[in-house]
Amino acid sequence: MTDPHDIGTAGGAADWPLSVLIAARDEEDYLPGCLSALLAQDRAAPASEIIVAANGCRDRTVAVAQSFGAQFAARGWALVVLDLADGGKLAALNAAEQRARGAALVYLDADVRCEPALLGQLQQALDVAQPRYATGTLAVQPARSWVTRAYAGFWTRLPFVRGGAVGAGLFAVNRAGRARWGEFPEIISDDTFVRLNFAPDERIEVPARYHWPMVEGFANLVRVRRRQDRGVAEVNRQFPALTANARKTAPEARDLAGLMLSAPVGFGVYLAVHLAVRLRRSTADWTRGR
Template sequence: MVSNPLVSIILPAHDEASYIGNCLRALLASDPGPYRAEVVVVANACSDSTAMVAKRFEDTACARGWTLSVIETETPGKLNALNLAEETARGDVLIYLDADVIVSRPLVSRIAEALDTPAPRYASGQPEVRAQSGFTRAYARIWQRLPFIATGVPGFGVFAMNIAGRARWGAWPEIISDDTFARLHFAPDERERVVARYSWPMIEGFWNLVKVRRRQDDGVDEVASYYPHLMENDDVVPPGKIEVLRLGLSDPLGLAAYLAVKLAVRSGLAESKQSWVRGR
């Protein structure tokens, strides 16, 4: 274990003024346990008040013994934001957090505990999907029960690693899926799913789900193309026919929604390399 370890929470944000306040409020209510903590927000190419909203939490962070810094850049892109944040971050543990995620009180300390080791390690928590529309709720019921989502360490919304793990590559490259790229730098036995939850908003509506699912597939394909050696660490196993049948019998509407999106993606109804859509 590291003596008096520091946890750096890196939070890239592009036009997230409507979400980042709730994200920081929950984060600063966390119980860090024996760990010190700092938050680095990077407001990248924002046209709204994201940076101003984040700066309002500096006093709250200070009162808790944390530090919160806000970096503003006119350069767009999440990967650039991650690189900028890492120039400032000083932590022994690095937690990468999306600005629309709500962490539970124990998540930060349990991730830090899992990564408080000299051996390279990767961690995330237990995701809970937030969905509003009936279609998205139906889709999410099945999606959350897929083996990799239900028991694996996917890392969407929140992923983390220790410094020994981060040393496995240099600057973040310009890729679609940063969480996939990070996760696949670690073998399955180097990843840990901690017993603490976080709330993650799913894209709303059929077409937005199709576009985002296609973009995620593009992200995995991109990693496989540019970094084929990383695919040795891929442990995502599609559900078999029996598993699909079991899901369908327990939730026919959910399975219908899930299969509709999956078939639309396979049919090419969503263009490749889509720009990010919120649909929230």
């Protein structure tokens, strides 16, 4: 086990072009797909260090991560596995950052799969002196339930998602950008917090896709959507200055009508989830994003 208190790069010369930080809690089933996709990055991908911050795990997440060490070493990349006793994504990311020595930092959820061109395109976008935020083009993984398929099909066509550099499950910043905040605060929506630390013209969505899973079934969609809304409200309340960077694009009436006509079932499910979120009180329970 690597010491989670190692000090990472704070502004001097970096040892790696990229550090990929993966906070993982009980992810033994998803982590192999995530790490295999990183190993499958094309030749344009920069040499990278991969840091898996396993936190509060009760399964084989640590052993599964460690089993990939030889494969990353064969590629000339480094794999670091942190075995943290306490659970919590934000604390895990803080611990991983202390270890990270990359010129840019990629924050990757353990259930996300990156297409082969993604790391190379992220590194190119972030290789500037000015603060920058980058993400890939989001693609929702094929769902098993018709409800989730319908919801995802409509949601991914909304202006906020299409070309909006949403960063759900994957976002990256260069060191100049990372200097805009200290440790991650204890908040629900880390992706919203990071994205809003950058003005719209500082955010880049590269063409390469990443595949992100969405929860299955109506009740789970409502539960996760409620938590997402609560997370955005929390960021707006605690960090009001960041709201100037939101620029959330609402669809015009004509565009919304077009979406409704082209995907009536998806619109109906999306509206039903929206109404269910508004009708039921939110809870403070921890909710997995899928």
